[in-house]
Amino acid sequence: MKKYSVYQQISPDEKYTYKLLQLPSDLLRHISDNETDNLLIKSSTSTTSNPGQLVVCTDDKTWKLRQMNHSNTVLLLDNQNIVQHRNDNNLIGFASCSYEYELTDSKGSIDITKLPRLHGDELRDSTNNVHAVQISVDELLENSPISRQEFFHEWYELGGCEIDGRAYILSPEYITEVLYTLITALISESFNYRTDTVAVDTIHQLSKKQSNFADSIVTTIVQKFTVRSDKPNEVSLDNDKIAKWFGIHVLSERATSLLSSKEFLIQWKSSLPAFYNVSLDLHYLRGYYCMPVEDNLIYINRDHLSTTLSARFVELFQLDREWNYDDFVPFIKDLVPPGVKVDSMILKFGKKKKIGKDRFVVTPR
Template sequence: MDLYSILEPDHQLTSTKSLKLVELNSEILQAIENKAELRLKSASTKDYPVLVTASKTFKIRQKNHSNCVLLLSEHNGDASSYARFSNELVLTPTEPTINLRGISVLTQLSELTKKGPITLESVFENSPMSEQEFARLRPELNLVELEGNAYVLHEELVRDCLSSILRAIIEELVESGNEMNIMTRLQSLNKQWVTDVVEKHQEESYPSEITQTVLAKYTKESDGKLAFLNEKVVRLYGVLLLKNNTQEMKEDDFALNLKLTMPFNYHPDIKLEYLKGNFITENGFIRYFAESDLSENPVERISELFKLKKEWKLEDIEPFVARINTKKIKTDKFLIKYAKVRRVGRQTVVCAKT
């Protein structure tokens, strides 16, 4: 059986079945010793297999050898045996991914459908990842289940729900006399209190599955307390503002408009670095551009970037090359292979090789 065969459970080892030698890492060994469940998963029969514990995912790859012999001995040392092998399976940690094939994007609640339901359980079963990783990443992808069907919430629906949540909480804080320290209070809120307030004050009734998903994404929980992640909130509002403006804006105008789009009395720090990978600035103007729209090929990506701008500051180009810098070396050293990197005063600038 080679690595890419379909793995089927077989309770009886027969002469028609072969064994694979697997090099166990410490996490897998500990899981086996603790008699924890291990699962083999794959997004489809054509995708690579992974082995998952309750909290981690390991990609299975085949490592080939030549002229190798495995020596085995009994515990008492009275007997020994050997076996030749030409390959082994190696387990390497890998980034978990959620399989979103076939899942609809929900832009408004009136679009709910019962046709061809895909549940969150089936999404998890078909995703090469562990249960804990799925629970952590599901809110990050705006993934929810409504009326038995899984959806990815559109960013504008997420923003509208988040606005409703923030307005409800701020209204309650103002009514209770906390108007002067709202931003401080938003960093320490009782989780159950937030749930009750949202149900009481929400202008539009969002299903609890949506509000809980939005809260899980834009707050951090510790000891039953919730703290709003202002940087992520600013990123959501800012990226949508850029997307919905087809023309360039002055940076100062953008910052002002961004403040105006946020709920009244919500005043987080606004920094362009929060939106990194989603904008380009030039001559005091800002416009939307997404890193995800660039080629995955390093040479092509660098070429595309210099078609957008002839010269980049190192800190500005960094978010757009981080994905292709797979070895995580310093950005200036990484770019030397593809571009000209030089110092201009206190700044490092990057331009195309000529």
């Protein structure tokens, strides 16, 4: 019968401390598959109201890190038979672990609230803050609790670009202007926006010819509104996304009070570049409008909605007492905790009623 004498070190190591980190299967795969990539522990900026968030990142994935305390005695023991090839059957405890670090999937985040907004040559500061942060994209990446690849994807989605070593967020109006100009330029070169692919360099050259937008601005637009092709360095237009972008832009400008959906569709169509005939469907814009009156819609600015689920339900029911289920879900989806069904949240804060075949509405309780 094998016996071991179990010891515990009296004073802890002065040079090192030992902590336990839970390793999800995708992280384990990453460790074994990548020869050089290490992990990075990053934190978001802490403020008096927000203590900041710790994350663990690989190059392309982010996990939220949480300390899980427990009251049991957990000891890490060194079996001296193995590495030191002794045969004295001693287990020497060298660390006591009163908690584990838990990792949960996270999308990461970039705080752009203090970045300056760029509108053409005009600089519009965010939230009228005259002390907008002067920071480079590399510094912003370092300060953001997100992995490098996810950062750049999210950065372009937010309309971020770097000019003269400073990070800016392009204003929605300016993004629309540049996008409009680039699509018009492509169509004037007989580009078939439905089927063709185009080299990224060609888009930059067209931009120089037409309006001379800064390269980094064109890069942001290309990254945001195109899909990579199988051919190297070529892209195709993401027509649905472009149509949606123009739709939201028109909604935000024209539908601040009730607007008939027919009238809106006409205005949406006329907002697109000439000869750019992509399919338009109100479904693209779910999550940005409500219909308090049949066939009349009104724009909802998502930035003004509460970030807590219960308050958001209250706000949405103030806008409309009876929501089409499919129109309602996009407004709450991003606030539903992972692993929880959207419907169970609807049943918690409201009611889901069936009216007619395959049609559901959401109403207050």
